[in-house]
Amino acid sequence: MxxxxxxxxxxxxxxxxxxxxxxxxxxxxxxxxxxxxxxxxxxxxxxxxxxxxxxxxxxxxxxxxxxxxxxxxxxxxxxxxxxxxxxxxxxxxxxxxxxxxxxxxxxxxxxxxxxxxxxxxxxxxxxxxxxxxxxxxxxxxxxxxxxxxxxxxxxxxxxxxxxxxxxxxxxxxxxxxxxxxxxxxxxxxxxxxxxxxxxxxxxxxxxxxxxxxxxxxxxxxxxxxxxxxxxxxxxxxxxxxxxxxxxxxxxxxxxxxxxxxxxxxxxxxxxxxxxxxxxxxxxxxxxxxxxxxxxxxxxxxxxxxxxxxxxxxHQPVDVEDSEDAITLKPDEVKGHVVFDSVTFAYGNKMAAVKDIQLHAKPGSVIGLLGGTGSGKSTIIQLLMHAYNVNSGSITLDGVNVKDIKVRSLRSQIATVFQETFLFSSSIRNNIAYGMKNVSMEDIIRAAKLAKAHDFIMEMEHGYDTVVGERGMGLSGGQKQRIAIARALLKDPKILILDDATSAVDMETEHEIQSGFQEVMNGRTTFIIAHRISSLRHADEILVLDEGVIVQRGKHDELIELDGPYRDVYQIQYADLIARRSGGTVEGQVQS
Structure with a gap:
């Protein structure tokens, strides 16, 4: 009983x-x-x-x-x-x-x-x-x-x-x-x-x-x-x-x-x-x-x-608002993010990230590069206060994220995940998800910045087209562009692009990146990417390996140094390097 x-x-x-x-x-x-x-x-x-x-x-x-x-x-x-x-x-x-x-x-x-x-x-x-x-x-x-x-x-x-x-x-x-x-x-x-x-x-x-x-x-x-x-x-x-x-x-x-x-x-x-x-x-x-x-x-x-x-x-909620947690005032948020000696592990597993030091000034662009399991996505999830860190601290404008109400914190962050999820609803509702009193003009503007407007208008019902469960009926690139439009419409202080252009071709990626230049102004942006082309304009690039930052700097600085960043660059641009140097791919890579 x-x-x-x-x-x-x-x-x-x-x-x-x-x-x-x-x-x-x-x-x-x-x-x-x-x-x-x-x-x-x-x-x-x-x-x-x-x-x-x-x-x-x-x-x-x-x-x-x-x-x-x-x-x-x-x-x-x-x-x-x-x-x-x-x-x-x-x-x-x-x-x-x-x-x-x-x-x-x-x-x-x-x-x-x-x-x-x-x-x-x-x-x-x-x-x-x-x-x-x-x-x-x-x-x-x-x-x-x-x-x-x-x-x-x-x-x-x-x-x-x-x-x-x-x-x-x-x-x-x-x-x-x-x-x-x-x-x-x-x-x-x-x-x-x-x-x-x-x-x-x-x-x-x-x-x-x-x-x-x-x-x-x-x-x-x-x-x-x-x-x-x-x-x-x-x-x-x-x-x-x-x-x-x-x-x-x-x-x-x-x-x-x-x-x-x-x-x-x-x-x-x-x-x-x-x-x-x-x-x-x-x-x-x-x-x-x-x-x-x-x-x-x-x-x-x-x-x-x-x-x-x-x-x-009765399941415990690991991340809860503390009694004295504050609510951010949107007009006062600048987007100054600092990771101070942050270490975190999932359960009893090995640390996913170790002693992370990161200083993102308001409006700066931070790039994260690394192989699978290197800790890139973990850093982003910790910023969103999805987990409590084991040691160290993460602050937004000088306030520890643990002292900010979770809903208030995440209302200032928009994320485009690598694995795009769309609801079984109209494209209009998917782009405007979580937003109230959004005009159609704002939705169209966000779709244009994400290079989604043209293919949406080619559909029979345009923005009222109902997509299938989990976005069935759309290609991977189309779903990703709608997800990008959804993030841009939120008008966040912090924008997170978790390999956001992985499902689009190089030409479309270049067009989307051009659109990002406009919306990144005044926002702190974190870009997780496997393509060097997505990171070359970042103010600072962090190269991770097994949860540790092994290299950091700007694109021009990193390609001049021996290390994983230059190795990735040479692999991705091998053909271009070979054509410019007149040598072979193998010779260029070895050099």
Whole structure:
């Protein structure tokens, strides 16, 4: 029940629905006890003394009871449904909000399919139990209690005889619950793994097909499907083992009732009507106890689901605003960035960057060059306060980024990532993403600077063209230019270009770079690039290797020095160098 207590805050506001649902179900349950009493009256007061005039009266009473009971059950379903839907609505919003504010560190290892499973299947299991299952579980207690009281009022001796096997039924049900709960937890994990496989395959379908790996993906999915099937079979085996035992103990009670109850009728210690009423009441008790496995099943599923959802909601947020964090005033931000002896490592791994010293004056252009894993993107993510540094400090205009509200800091930064992401919406909305009250003229101006306007206007619906999921339907270069336009429209104080022109040709890159010269004025710009051509106009270029700055300086200075920058330059411009020198590529590279 600890899980339910933690979930209480999501539905306690509408607790009146819970109480009304339980009350209506309790009243409907109590009315159900009228049937055995009416059966006793029918046999003892109408049939045996042949007082048939009483039958219509009893029949009308039954009709009235049934009508009232049906209405109460309707109210139980109505209030239970309202409660469950309110709970699901609140939890879905809470989970989605949590996902928005979880740190980058969480998403480094998170699986999309697993998260989708928690927000759909797990939430539905919780909704059904809180809305209906909890009241039904309480109803089991009420039915057993009310039924037992009425049975004792008829004959305490017969009640004790018939209940001899009840403890065995309860123990079996409890043992079933203790074994089925871990099984359902494993089943949820298997389902999460299954949905992750489907999501990854659909997302990467072009990669799968281009490498002709369809058979491999089928085998991989079959393995996860086999795991899910095995968990289902194991759970079914538990049901097959325990439910026959529960049925056996339930029917023993009926046998004892007929044996001792029949003898009591023969000895005139009990009327025939009382025996029939007793027989009806025993099923009134056995039914809930027999079906307690079903209710326990619902409870264990919702408990396992609740644990998974609460695990998400209780995930720590690594990067949070401190109590005294400030909000930047946009008009006063200059864009003066300083990295002072910054070292950072992802988890327990080796340091991604070590002792980084960087001084970016307002309006300067800083270039970052290095191989894969050299720490270029890490520096940018630390500037955005995506992670907390292990040592050292990062300041913006003299203020440590840890002392600036995250939202305020990032509102002054626009980033064009190497891996472009577009939403399934119109091009206009993708360019204006995150901006309010943006005019169409501003959108077009940004698109022109990014060299995207011409190809957008060639589309049937222009800026109202809806792009597919993740920008499907556009080439890599087109998506990247739209992403550049989105960043330029933000009018940031700090502009980050993370290999922003990697998906465009050299000619288009030159045109975009020309447009950047205009928008870079007055902004501090960080350019991550593999092409020397993107960095040659930078005020300072940092060359990184395994998280360490191994060279720094301007383009003209670095190509005169032996080192990785000159090596990259010679590789990329080998043909041009060879033509100018009249020598061979090999000879030039060696020199």
């Amino acid at each position: 600890n899980v339910l207590r933690q979930l209480q805050g999501f539905f306690w506001e509408k607790r009146v629905y819970l109480f009304l649902s339980i009350l209506c179900l309790a009243m409907a349950t109590a009315l159900g006890l009228v049937y055995p009493y009416l059966l006793q009256r029918l046999i003892d007061d109408a049939i045996r003394p042949e007082n048939f005039g009483l039958v219509p009266q009893l029949a009308l009473t039954v009709v009235g009871v049934v009508t009232i009971k049906a209405f109460l059950q309707f109210l139980h379903g109505f209030y239970g449904g309202r409660l469950g839907n309110f709970l699901a609505y609140q939890m879905r919003n809470a989970c989605y909000e949590k996902l928005q504010f979880l740190s980058f560190r969480y998403y480094d290892t998170a699986r999309t399919g697993d998260l989708m499973s928690r927000l759909t299947g797990d939430l539905e299991a919780i909704r059904m139990f809180i809305g209906f299952g909890f009241a039904q579980l309480l109803n089991v207690v009420m039915m057993v209690t009310f039924g037992s009281i009425m049975m004792f009022s008829i004959s305490w001796k017969l009640t004790l005889f018939t209940m001899i096997s009840m403890p065995f039924l309860v123990v079996t049900a409890l043992r079933f619950e203790s074994k089925i709960h871990p099984a359902f937890q494993e089943m949820r994990l298997a389902l999460s793994s299954l949905t992750t496989a489907v999501q990854e395959n659909i997302t990467g379908v072009r990669t799968v097909k281009s490498f002709a790996r369809e058979p491999h993906e089928v085998v991989k999915f079959s393995g996860r499907n086999e795991r899910y099937k095995s968990n289902q079979i194991f759970a079914s085996a538990l049901w097959a083992r325990f439910f026959p035992l529960m049925e056996l103990f339930a029917n023993i009670s009926v046998v004892l009732l007929l044996l001792f109850g029949g003898r009591m009728v023969i000895n005139q210690e009990l009327t025939l009507g009382q025996l029939v009423a007793f027989f009806s009441l025993i099923w009134y008790i056995i039914g809930p106890l027999w079906g307690i496995g079903f209710h326990i099943n619902n409870y264990t599923q919702s408990k396992a689901s609740g644990e998974r959802v609460l695990e998400l909601l």
